[in-house]
Structures are given as structure tokens and as C-alpha cells.
Amino acid sequence: MTNATPPPMGWYPDPAGSDQERYWDGERWTRNLRNPPEPEPRHVTGHVPETLAPVSRVPSSPRQTTAAPRHGEVAPPRNKWGTTADGVPLAGWWWRALSTVIDFVLMWAVVGITMHEKIASIMASYQAFLDESMRRISAGASPSDVITTQSLSDAGFVYDMTNLVGAVIIAQAIYQFIMLATCAGSVGQLVCGLRVVTTNQGKDHRRLVWWRALVRATAWACVEIGNQVIVLLTPFSYLMPLWQRSRQTIHDAIAGTQVVRPVRQLDAE
Template sequence: MSVEPGWYVDPADPDTRRYWDGGGWIGAPIPVDATPPEGPPPAEPPPAPTPPAVPVPAPAAPVPAPGAPGAPGVGGAPAGRSQPGRPLPGQAYPWQPPQGHGHPQGPPPGWPPGGWPGRPPEPRPHGLPLAGFGARLVARLIDFAVVFALNAVVNGWFVWRLVDEVTPYWREVFRRAMAGDTSTDGLPQPSEQAGGLQVVILLIATALWLAYEVPTMASGGQTFGKRLVGVKVVPVSADEPLGFGRALRRWNTLGLPTLLWYCCGLGLLLQLVDALSPLFDHPLRQALHDKRAQTVVVQLPRNRRAAPGDGTAAQEDRTDPSGDTP
């Protein structure tokens, strides 16, 4: 799994950030609470050349007599070949690490390329644990209750008019079903206003949902439900507010299908798939709307739920720095 380049918390030193270029850490670290610069850090100046060390001549070893053990050519090891357990000149022993500089290739800590001796550690974006599906579901249900209450106030009259239009049709269908009559002749049909009322109701419901969720998510990453449960939405790349554009992209994937509810429930089906998608996504548990906006949902510490968003939560909940991931 590839990670986009950017500034992330250094797992080796949680009090600093470093730049991940997609293959390794580069540049000097900066304090974790400092604002990182745009793009990668400036290139470091090359180290000053050091004068080569003058080799000290070693005392000459006595040359073994021909035929003696260790003598080259005759009776000993062939010329140009190493003895068992000894490398040739210029080669390293098998247990010596390879020489070289630079950072190891592959994903950052938390997403190892190889296997783990057991279950791999959970990613901790910006030092915070990922929110569980249960907490996310409770927060979403609370938000739905708030939006439903807003619709009851703003959309109530249109809903009452629609119910008044379709009630005669469904009352007659139910009466015939109870009498065992399956005919459809003579059923009272709703007027042409019924279709227009459906469109108006869905447009108002979608607009109320957008007005409730997008501004609060853009500024603080939390709706009323998320604030009560103690979860927060943050970008994958940096610990910063979502902004209006990212919050709108995140809501569009889940909220716009509301306009398709009248198409045999197609919109509701799309929203159900989106809502269940975190159960099948690893390791960041991202829903489809999270993937589009490049966000993750994290669980805030209990002592920080009252005032989230000031950028210090990551410093107070780093019980496992080795699991920090960008």
C-alpha cells in the first residue's frame, strides 16, 4: 500500500515530524507542533570531504614454507580462494550488515512490507487510535435524528400534502387486499402534484443535511453526534481542519444519493453500501466517502472530547509511538 508524500509524525521520535517522499524519510526533523513547509524540505548540503587516513603498514607475516598448512598453491588453500569461514579481500563476513547510506525503501512504520509475528499493530493516524464502527454508527444515528427533527419543522407541510395525496390510493388497495380482491380497476390515482411533492421533499431534505454537516465538518471535523461520541474526522496527510472543499467532497458521496430515493430506493441502497464499507477496509477503516476525501475517523481521548481540534491531542495519547502511521 503506497502512502502519498508529505509531513508525518516520526515514529522514532513522536515529538518531531519528518518528510516521507514515498520511499523513505528525508530531510531534518522539525518539532511536531511546528507548521511544516509546503513540499519537501530543502536539500541538505553535502558533508565536507575528510582527508583520507594514511594507512599504517602492518608487519609482514611470515610466509609459510611450501607444503605447510595455509601455504598458497601447494598443500594449502589454492591461490585466489579464501579459506573456509574467511571472505576474500574486500568482501564482508556473512553476518556483517551491508554498507550504504539512505533510508530503507517501502512503506513507513505501521505498514510493514513483511509479515508480523502475530497480528500487526493498528495504525494510529497522527498518534490517535482509529474509531470503531460502533462509535461511528452511534454518531451517525444521532446526526440523522437531528436532521430528521429539522425536516419535521421545515419539510412537515410538504410531507403532509404528499400523504394526503396518496392516502386514498393505499386505503383502497388495503381494503381490496383484505377482501381478497386483486383487481386494479377503478383505484383512485394520486394527482400530478404527488410527483412534484416528492421531488421538493427530497431536495429540502438533502439541503438541510448539507447545511447541517458540511460547515461543522469543515471547521472542526465534528458534527453534534461525533462530538457526543468523541470521534473526529481528520485528513490522512496532516493534522489540520478539513476545509470546505474536502468536507463537501466527503459529504457528496454519502448525501447526494438521497435525491435517488424515489428511484425504487436506489439512493438508499448506495448509502447503505457506503455506511457498511468501513467493515471491509483495512487498515484505516475508511468508508467510501472517506476514501474520496482522503480522511480517517479517529477516537479522541476522554480528556480531550470537550475541546477537540486544538492540535495537542496527538501529544497526549501516544502510548504506542511505534504504531504511528501517516
């Protein structure tokens, strides 16, 4: 086989085997493709190896195709895993866990200070029930006969504990609503550099509208109350960001919110 002069620049049948034409720039194949034009007489310039350029045609000027990006063109940005649609990084699970722990400690510290007498009364009732149960078991009674639903109800501390937990949930929901509506985040979230935003609007620096903050806080409270019946509901909600693309908990999904951790200026430098 003899060497042949490469054909001029132009559109030729795609050597990759597709039904389209590929543009030859005189030295190599480009990524530009187009649908073949209407059949027209073709002028063969000479024998050219098929691996270099199949049948040569009258060259035509390249035109932009919508089938694929042009050579060297950057494809439009897409929503990446771990960011909002406008490119703001979503908060990592460990940052969210840390902020939750901070809020939990803060809330129960306030409860311990303001309701210490009630908590002391509950603990005293529980200790009395425990001592009485151990005394009866030591005397030969069966544990299943000692610790029953009726005995727990008579002890009183279960009812008081339920009321206390319910009050704490309601108080924390109100706290979350106020903080979200005024600061777009709880104290724990602000300490960790987190912010609650509307879904896929990470660059919106405005506070959450009051009704969205209310929906989120109410949904959180419903999950916590439901956890008293479905014990794994709260852990499931808090673990959801580990596998969900938008990293939303149940209350995030209901309220249409996401938690972001914007890159600070010092981090960017």
C-alpha cells in the same frame, strides 16, 4: 567425536544454508548476515563439529548489514490495521453508526418542527390513497389494477415526498459542510468523540479545508440521491468501513478523508 574449542568471534558460512555469512559471537550464532568477501586464504584452527561452526576463518570485525535489522534492533513502525499512517486510531464502525443515528434524529427533528404542515399534508394524501385503494379492492378489483404508477402519480403524495426527501438531503449536505469546515465533524461525530481528518493525517488538529469539506458533503449527497435509484447504494457505503483497511465510506474515499477517534487523556491514563 571429540569436543573441540569453539572458534573465535567472526564471520563464518551460514549454517542455515544461505549463500551469506553469519556472525559468530563466540558462544552462539547471531542474526547478522553479510555477503561473503572476495576469496582469500583461510586458516583452519582445527576440527570443529559442523553443527557448531563450519570451516573456521580468520575473524573479522562485524559490520552493519542492510539485509536485515541487527540483533535487538526494532524494525521501523508500520501502518497497523485500524490506525492512520501516523498512528491515530480510526473510528470503529459502531461509533460511526451511532454518530449517524444522532445526526439523523437531529435532522429529522428539525424537519418535523419546521415543515410539520407539509409532512401532515403528505400523510393525509397517503392515507386517502390507502383508504380508496382498500375500498376498491374490497369491491372486487385486482390490487395490480388499483395500485399503478398512474394512480400513485395522481395521488400527489409521491411527488411531495420525493421533494421533501430531496430537500432534506440538500439541507443535511449543507449542514455537514458547515460542521466539517468549522469543527471537523458533525454534531453526532463530536458527541461520540470522532473527528474527520485528511487521509493518514490523524495528528493534524486543524479543521478540514473548505474545499475538502465541500467535496465530502457533496459526495455524501450524491450517494443519498443515487440511493433513490440504486436502493442498496447507501447501505453499501456505510458498510464499507467493516472490510476496508482505511475504514472509508464512498464519500470518504472521494474526498480523501478518514474518521478518527483519538485516545483521550483519561483513556490513556
